[in-house]
Amino acid sequence: MHELSISQGIVESVCDAVPEGQVLVVTVEIGKLSGVVPDAVRFCFDACARGTRVEGARLDIVDVPGRGRCASCDRDLDMDELLTQCPCGNPFLDIVCGRELRIRSVEVN
Numbered sequence: 001m002h003e004l005s006i007s008q009g010i011v012e013s014v015c016d017a018v019p020e021g022q023v024l025v026v027t028v029e030i031g032k033l034s035g036v037v038p039d040a041v042r043f044c045f046d047a048c049a050r051g052t053r054v055e056g057a058r059l060d061i062v063d064v065p066g067r068g069r070c071a072s073c074d075r076d077l078d079m080d081e082l083l084t085q086c087p088c089g090n091p092f093l094d095i096v097c098g099r100e101l102r103i104r105s106v107e108v109n
């Protein structure tokens with residue numbers, strides 16, 4: 001259900017941003033740490049787009065990898081999940097990127 005409302009939000013934002021024309025491609029960035037499942041968004045997108053100018057548009061999803069920084073040892077780490085522990089033992093990493101959920105670009109006919 002979460003992904004359904006996200007897909008709806010994407011379609012609405014695109015319709016707001018593009019006052020006219022047929023939308024061909026929508027590119028969104030989804031961070032690995034955003035908790036959003038790209039396949040589920042893709043699945044919901046077509047249904048949400050139906051009856052709007054986004055109908056039939058291709059949805060390109062760009063995966064943004066997770067990166068975190070440890071404040072106690074100053075190390076940069078790849079993060080596959082929110083609860084990643086630094087090798088130094090610190091479980092509270094500052095997330096540098098990976099929480100993205102945004103529309104990168106829209107292609108209009």
Ligand SMILES: [Zn+2]
Binds near residue numbers: 071073086087089
């Ligand atoms: Zn550390």
